[in-house]
Amino acid sequence: MTSIIKLHCLSGAGDESPPCYVLQIDEFKILLDCGWDEKFDMDFIKELKRHVNSIDAVLLSHSDPLHLGALPYAVGKLGLNCPIYATLPIYKMGQMFMYDLYQAHRNVSDFDLFTLDDVDAAFDRIQQLKYNQSVNMKGKGLGIRITPLPAGHSLGGTVWRIAAPGEEDIVYAPDFNHKKERHLNGCEIERLMRPSLLLLGAMNADYVQQRRRLRDEKLMTTILTTLRGGGCVLVCTDTAGRVLELAHMLDQLWRNRDSGLVAYSLLLLSNVSYNVVEFAKSQIEWMSDKLTRAFEGARSNPFALRHLQLCHSVAEVTRTPGPKVVLASFPDLEAGFARDLFLQWAPHQQNSIVLTARTSPGTLARDLVEKGGDRTIELVIRKRLRLEGAELEEFLQQQKQRVHHNNTIKEETTGISSDSDSDGELEMWVVTGRHDIPVRHDTRPSGCFKSNKRHHAMYPFHEDRNRNDDYGEIIKPEDYRLAEIVDAEGEIRDVPPAPPQKQEPEEEMTEIPSKCVTSVRQVSIKANIQYIELEGRCDGESLLRVVAQAKPRSIVGLRAPEPALMALKKYCEAENIENIFIPNKGDIIDATTESHIYQVKLTDALMSGLVWRPCGDAELAWLSAACCPRAMRPLPDDESTSDVLMSLEPAEGTAHTASFINTVKLSELRTAIAKIGLNTEFSGGALECCNGTIAIRRLENGRVALEGVLSEEYYKVRELLYDQFAIV
Template identity: 35%
Template sequence: MTAYIKFTALSGAHNEDPLCYLLEVDEAKILLDCGWTDKFDPEDLKQLKRIAKQVDAVLLSHADIEHIGAYPYALGHLGLNCAAYATFPIHDMGQICMYDAYQSRADVEDFSTFTLDHVDAAFDKMVTLRYSQPFSLSGKCKGITITAYAAGHTVGGTIWKVKKDTDEVVYAVDYNHKKDRHLNGTVLMTTEALGRPSVLITDAYNAKNEQPLRKTRDAALVETIMAALNAEANVLIPVDSSTRVLELAYLLEQHWAFQRLQFPLVFLAHQSYRTMSLAKTMLEWMGDGVAQAFTQRREAPFDFKFLRTLYRIKDLEKIKGPKIVLASLSSLDTGWSHHMFREWAAVEKNIVILPERGIPGSMTRTLYSAWNSRADPQAVDGIRPAVNVELDIELNAKQKIPLEGEELSEFLAREQQRREQEAEALAKQRALMEDEESDLDEDEVEVAEVANILASVYDIYVKDQMRTGGFFKQSQSYRMFPVHESRKRVDDYGEQIDPSVYMKGEYQFAMQQAAEEAEEPQAMDVDKIRPEEDLIPSKYITNDIELKIRCKVIYIDFEGRSDGRSIKNILPQVAPRKLILVRGSEEATQELAEYCLSTESMTSEVYTPHIGECINVSAATNIWQVKLTDSLVSSLNMAEMADYELAYVSGIIRFPNGEDDTTATPMDVHEDMESSTAPIPSQPAAQVPILDIVPIQLQKQHRPILVGDVKLSEFRRLLQNEGFSTEFVSGVLVVNAAAGSDSGSVVVRRAAAGKLSLEGKMGDVYYRVRKLLYGQHAIL
């Protein structure tokens, strides 16, 4: 069956805003990402609010605010009530990301847009998957299978394939085909499962950018940092709290360890310790370089010896001298990065290194635009130098300060008064209940006691078998002590065990004493992921200030996305039947769309929807659904092809409900499992009739049909594995070409309409190659 597919961009289309899209497959509504900015303005979610209650599933592709930021808010306030699907790292790192974002805002204002309870509830509803693990959805999404594939860019980053019947929709945004130090590249071009999809949804964010080599970028970053530190300057790198920061931290730790540098290297974020602790448990999701370091050199990746993880600004103030700080959040609008930028921006020798361009409207994008307009366009190896930026920006500075003096006394008095009023109200309620009980007769008293027990905090109601009442009275109950079982904590390796439970008293005392004698209790409790609430009486103040920016700024691309040239090479290899371009500036979107339309090997159906625009990307024709009898199915000779089983059957199709079948004509049917396919005029899938098929002897035999598409490069690898020597000559695959002779040579070429032709002298080589070539197809 061909599905009825519609697509609507809710955010991130013809602009560089966060990503959020609605994919409709027949009756199912699937939300692709649920991004927001760290300003957390509910006005940005108007489109999401309109459809949130109708969503049946959410697919999350990366663990940063631009992909998951609105998910807790939508679950708590917009009526989103469905499961979300993500990989294990996206679940764990995404929760840390949202904790850090909440704490960053709560540190400077009375933030109530969403709470930590909303974050916990949202991630508790998340279903975690592994790469290449097909997962069948239920409910309105019944019949739809989703599969996650590696996207690169971030640990656990995902390309989603949504499949129903013969339709496949691939959602691939923010992917990276190049290897990072801690990640492998995407599998978008290397796996057949993602090739030739019905619809490909991808972004044009980097369509106009060219990325220097990784070696060049790494060297430029290190040289810029060392030049600043040697000049007694401070270096600030605004980073996210859980994703791309791992690449920068891993790179700088390796350089510090190799050079034995003494300059302070700091990662400052509210969840910094937990980020690095969780990174140690995700080695299987990382690249070959990390795995090789762990298995061959016995190194423990992300067990840093030079990088300090801090979560309080007062700990950073204790470190004297020039230092490099990786601070969250990456927008420079809030969090510790904003705090440090306000302190260091006025000093000319200090430098801010931007690893990404930032979203429009952010402080990071403002600095990037200023650097881009002033930097020398003559780049050295693709890296443009740092420049001194001179800007005066009006800021609304927010700050949280503890209460003192009279304000603190008034606050404590109000709290005391509130507690007394609550205690007085509770006492009056108890007295009223006792008065009501005294007015009841004996039977009513007994019933009231039972009701009181059931309504209290006691665990269970049990009859007292040792005590009997009157002739018509029930046995009275006795109360049970309440039992509270603490929630078991489970990680990827099973239930977490507290060793102190099994230690004797003297060992417990020794451990407690050692903990108290620790000089700096900096390490957080990683098992307790949720941060503690700040109970110190405080108030929030706001001041309008003028921020004078005089420091140096440089942009070095560590976004971890494929650049424009790579994207233009990748899309023809994927070869989608229909292409939807989303997130990207107006110019980038238009340029990539024009390139795809002008490329012969690309589809001519390229869509660039605007915000709120719904487009129909269903197939031009649907197919009949045919019922076959058990006897017919058992007689078919099935041939396997990818995820399908195919067979050939001849018959006459007729309508089953007594409808006129005088127009029924013999036709060939290609059988796909228990349904056969034949084109009909375009119509919604819900209106496709279900037909019966009656087998007849139209013809004793038919011309064999080869189903499948084989790439010459893949067929060459197969031949080499079978012991053949091969080479490409002018686009033609030559097999077993002997020097100075054509004896035993076979030529495989791609003919018109994408068909493969086999040429050569009859012999052992020819027949073996032909057998292998036929084996790559389903012969019906």
């Protein structure tokens, strides 16, 4: 039995937008990745919102924002509520990516697309899998099985193999690398053989990659030349993906005394640099065989990086003396510490800026890769500055008014309240908590005047705040705040310790009063700009060879510019691949194997009229129906089109001859006849009973014939014979 397979390209088709696809297998819908780029395109979110309630499962292939950046928004704001499947490193490192992304934008703007709580809620839904661990879907997805395979592009990176009912086998490979690296094994190409449908990321289909040795030499030459010239090197990389390969390689070079690099500093700068290195130390089993053997043999952790200093602010980098190499996030230079250092170091010609990825079109990094440096560009500078003067006074005044308003509401809720009894004049003074039950004395008023009575709580509860820690020291909130340094431009990077206060404030201020400002600056780029490709993807030649070896029946080229897609299509035609799809954003690809297969709905009126007959372990029924279009089904939100679904309606005035379904075994029939007390025996290939007056024979055409004298026993035997069939 085949399945109806459709692919709806929400994003990542026909261009370099982030990958996000809805794969429909019959009635089961799978969201393949949920990426978001540096622009945070809301048009893509509107398209995702249409499908979010019908998605049954989410598969994540990599941990960077390009593959899961919109997941917190989908869970926190759109209400995505389904199982999410990913490997353990994607779960761990994906959180670090999103924490760093959120903090990088929050440091310079009022970022409100999602919160850290949304990030936690999204990753709490992830079901962690191991490589080659198969999971069977349930409910509508009965018969569908998913299996994660190593992709080789990032730690825990996945190529998904999806087995559909029947012989359909789908492989989703957006980004993969077949070559071994220092900290990762390559993709297992043999596991991708002969799928029915290959969903392939064709980003590098026409890209000629430089050899690894030449790339490493170029990087080392740039670093040594810059450091010996008294300059600094900024290596723009990601938070927790490709940075591991770079950090491991550079730390090994720093350990080599002959390199002459020990005299210089090597720094890793991001908001979560400490956590990234700690997680990498605990995930050695997901790395290359070489690192695994080294850890098992000598118990030496390859990510115990002795020469790598971990930094969490630009101020820490500034305090580090002398020439230095800094690995900073993000590679697109649109936000984060890499952009901050770029603005500081780009105007000085003794420095070098190393770009390790092409990133998306329109980003600052892509512009530098295509046009180079030695020019002046106009950049939008966003900062968060501390409030001063009249702005600070106005903020503090609003803060006091808000505190006073909250205290007033609190007093009205838990303080003195007035109430009236049946006579309308009794005033009660009850000082209770929010959920306390007041008790009224059982006293009756005497005379003609009303009397005021004081009431107490039946179960009073008083919560005493602990002002001391376990060792008797007084707890001071200001001791737990991070230190802050305001740079020369007035930009906030950390939180300074608050001045000591003589008395406890009514309400503690949760954040430093600040504002976000935007300006336009002319930045002169005099530093040495070098693009050294360290993305960890297959190059064009290798990608096309993988396609030739996999030999899929159908292939869909995804997330690539038009020249790369045309190169892939031309190669597939030369290799005689049956179907090649090159979709654009918003297209729906019908990749069903069978050409004449349709999907229809069974109406309630039809199902209620069926008469089911048992036949072994199954039940059968005769169906007489006509295929006709259903009423137009309105789609949610602002869609202007509707789907016309075909349905089966009961066909009136149709009749059919009863069909006997089953293969009768005479031996089983003999046992059934013996149970009602009739003697049977085989004679001349026929089953005879009742002293030869009734005979049951198997004819040459496979049918069964009943012969004999009409009697009560004859009808009993005939009824037993009918019971051997499902009559529909």
